[in-house]
Amino acid sequence: MALPKRIVIHELGPREGMQIEKNPIATSEKIRLVDMLSECRFPEIEVTSFVSPKWVPQMADAEEVVAGFKRAAGTRYTCVYLNTQGLQRAVMTGKLDVEGSLSVTASEAFSRKNTNRSIADTFIETEKRIEGFERFGVKAQEVSVMAAFGCNYQGDIGADHVVGLIDRLMGMAQDHGLSIELIQLADTMGWANPQSIRRLVGKVQDRWPAQRINLHLHDTRGMGLMNALAAMEMGVDDFDSAVAGLGGCPYAGFKDAPGNIATEDLVHLCQEIGVETGVDLERLLEVAREAETIVGHPLPGKVMRGGHLDSYRRQAGTSQVQA
Amino acid sequence: MALPKRIVIHELGPREGMQIEKNPIATSEKIRLVDMLSECRFPEIEVTSFVSPKWVPQMADAEEVVAGFKRAAGTRYTCVYLNTQGLQRAVMTGKLDVEGSLSVTASEAFSRKNTNRSIADTFIETEKRIEGFERFGVKAQEVSVMAAFGCNYQGDIGADHVVGLIDRLMGMAQDHGLSIELIQLADTMGWANPQSIRRLVGKVQDRWPAQRINLHLHDTRGMGLMNALAAMEMGVDDFDSAVAGLGGCPYAGFKDAPGNIATEDLVHLCQEIGVETGVDLERLLEVAREAETIVGHPLPGKVMRGGHLDSYRRQAGTSQVQA
Numbered sequence: 001m002a003l004p005k006r007i008v009i010h011e012l013g014p015r016e017g018m019q020i021e022k023n024p025i026a027t028s029e030k031i032r033l034v035d036m037l038s039e040c041r042f043p044e045i046e047v048t049s050f051v052s053p054k055w056v057p058q059m060a061d062a063e064e065v066v067a068g069f070k071r072a073a074g075t076r077y078t079c080v081y082l083n084t085q086g087l088q089r090a091v092m093t094g095k096l097d098v099e100g101s102l103s104v105t106a107s108e109a110f111s112r113k114n115t116n117r118s119i120a121d122t123f124i125e126t127e128k129r130i131e132g133f134e135r136f137g138v139k140a141q142e143v144s145v146m147a148a149f150g151c152n153y154q155g156d157i158g159a160d161h162v163v164g165l166i167d168r169l170m171g172m173a174q175d176h177g178l179s180i181e182l183i184q185l186a187d188t189m190g191w192a193n194p195q196s197i198r199r200l201v202g203k204v205q206d207r208w209p210a211q212r213i214n215l216h217l218h219d220t221r222g223m224g225l226m227n228a229l230a231a232m233e234m235g236v237d238d239f240d241s242a243v244a245g246l247g248g249c250p251y252a253g254f255k256d257a258p259g260n261i262a263t264e265d266l267v268h269l270c271q272e273i274g275v276e277t278g279v280d281l282e283r284l285l286e287v288a289r290e291a292e293t294i295v296g297h298p299l300p301g302k303v304m305r306g307g308h309l310d311s312y313r314r315q316a317g318t319s320q321v322q323a
Numbered sequence: 324m325a326l327p328k329r330i331v332i333h334e335l336g337p338r339e340g341m342q343i344e345k346n347p348i349a350t351s352e353k354i355r356l357v358d359m360l361s362e363c364r365f366p367e368i369e370v371t372s373f374v375s376p377k378w379v380p381q382m383a384d385a386e387e388v389v390a391g392f393k394r395a396a397g398t399r400y401t402c403v404y405l406n407t408q409g410l411q412r413a414v415m416t417g418k419l420d421v422e423g424s425l426s427v428t429a430s431e432a433f434s435r436k437n438t439n440r441s442i443a444d445t446f447i448e449t450e451k452r453i454e455g456f457e458r459f460g461v462k463a464q465e466v467s468v469m470a471a472f473g474c475n476y477q478g479d480i481g482a483d484h485v486v487g488l489i490d491r492l493m494g495m496a497q498d499h500g501l502s503i504e505l506i507q508l509a510d511t512m513g514w515a516n517p518q519s520i521r522r523l524v525g526k527v528q529d530r531w532p533a534q535r536i537n538l539h540l541h542d543t544r545g546m547g548l549m550n551a552l553a554a555m556e557m558g559v560d561d562f563d564s565a566v567a568g569l570g571g572c573p574y575a576g577f578k579d580a581p582g583n584i585a586t587e588d589l590v591h592l593c594q595e596i597g598v599e600t601g602v603d604l605e606r607l608l609e610v611a612r613e614a615e616t617i618v619g620h621p622l623p624g625k626v627m628r629g630g631h632l633d634s635y636r637r638q639a640g641t642s643q644v645q646a
């Protein structure tokens with residue numbers, strides 16, 4: 001299949017990237033990061049997470065971050081929440097594009113470990129979740145499967161198992177009159193490779209040709225960006241990523257920090273292969289370097305160090321050739 | 324085209340990786356690195372570089388390193404040299420598998436900058452080089468093109484230009500009765516992407532179907548490993564890489580350190596997609612972590628931090644599934 005002409009990138013750095021940082025980041029710095037990212041013209045930025053400050057102290061200032069950033073035209077500002085209480089907090093800010101998602105973890109072991117709930121319990125919980133969407137007037141257009149390719153606690157996850165889970169979520173959505181437009185496949189622990197991407201994406205495309213697919217990829221073992229390419233080569237045009245690879249770290253001390261694929265590396269790849277993103281790469285590279293200052297340690301992004309190829313082409317007085 | 328059943332990996336860490344390090348590395352540590360790599364069962368390890376100590380002080384102990392390491396059965400131990408003097412030094416050690424290569428840089432600007440010689444001069448010089456091979460009884464079975472995809476000083480390099488250079492080198496080889504078995508394409512400054520890999524590899528395969536292709540890839544902009552995959556998908560089965568991504572560094576201070584693709588990340592990718600390498604990945608991951616100790620700073624390899632997927636599968640009591 002041909003590459004998409006254009007992809008949509010959801011920038012997750014302010015939320016997923018910050019969450020893993022051990023040292024507290026000043027609220028003003030979090031706001032500054034969101035505002036800088038707005039200048040890069042993302043279609044969507046995930047601003048923060050409404051979770052219990054007891055479990056994730058880094059996110060205790062969620063309301064303050066939301067109050068502080070400036071909305072830019074053309075960008076949706078989303079957030080994460082895990083239960084009705086979090087959903088209510090998000091809605092109460094009156095400033096976010098709160099979206100609903102029906103989600104499940106494909107790994108029984110990780111589901112219990114991460115959410116203290118079995119997969120079966122998650123489906124029961126999903127009914128409550130949908131009630132919350134109805135109560136707060138939140139549109140739910142997405143189903144999502146986490147650990148869709150493999151799990152550190154359970155091993156590989158079969159594509160047919162994932163298709164079965166999506167099928168069940170789609171059925172619940174239909175029962176509640178929800179119109180699902182996006183199917184998210186999340187490689188939460190970095191298990192995917194281009195072959196497993198092709199296998200699962202192919203099955204999902206065959207089964208639900210009317211829905212778009214979003215891929216949420218981690219670069220835990222260096223395969224993140226090639227997985228994005230494999231998906232684009234199958235026509236997938238919707239991706240999550242985090243500026244500078246926020247959430248990851250090249251220090252051994254951050255062993256368990258998986259790290260999303262770095263947004264600027266994805267944008268740069270797209271430019272090189274002729275796929276539009278609408279993102280301002282020059283500005284984004286500056287923001288990536290600032291992100292390292294904000295978290296106070298190196299981040300895994302490559303292009304911010306290796307340099308944007310178009311900048312070298314300009315210095316050499318040439319432009320990209322395809323022969 | 325189907326993936327190759329097996330690929331050959333040339334481990335460059337002790338040579339290309341060390342060369343860029345600013346702090347002196349103890350000779351004993353260099354020897355230890357070669358010996359540890361020998362335990363990983365590489366078909367080939369590049370041990371050192373016979374260059375002027377005036378220009379590359381890190382390599383002033385080349386003879387001592389060669390004298391110190393232990394040869395393992397089944398591994399070829401190669402080296403780099405830039406002129407007849409270097410070739411003589413390499414041969415004199417009596418311990419290396421000294422190989423001859425006819426090489427040229429595809430970028431006029433980089434050729435002048437890096438070797439103080441035009442491309443035209445390089446071809447003249449190559450005649451002398453071949454005389455050296457004859458004089459020292461060194462087999463030359465390889466032609467090599469550096470900066471074969473692009474150059475920081477000149478921009479993109481066209482595939483037809485590279486094919487023309489190879490053609491000329493092949494002609495010279497023929498004139499001297501040399502039998503060329505391997506064509507090396509080096510992405511010296513990290514300009515390749517999967518599209519340009521397919522373009523150039525395709526043209527070279529069409530033109531010289533009897534020769535194998537070797538790819539020497541840098542991960543300067545995060546595309547190194549996906550370029551290796553794109554080449555494998557065209558049947559290429561010969562790669563250069565450096566343990567832990569030696570030669571690169573995630574510090575901003577190493578801005579210009581391009582970094583080869585990390586050997587263990589390549590081996591891990593191959594295991595995941597069913598391509599054999601013959602390399603002991605468990606041992607290699609230990610060596611990658613030791614390499615960080617030897618150079619005294621973090622290195623870019625991912626799997627040494629993210630963890631080998633088979634180790635998680637074992638913990639979970641499963642093995643890799645393909646469905």
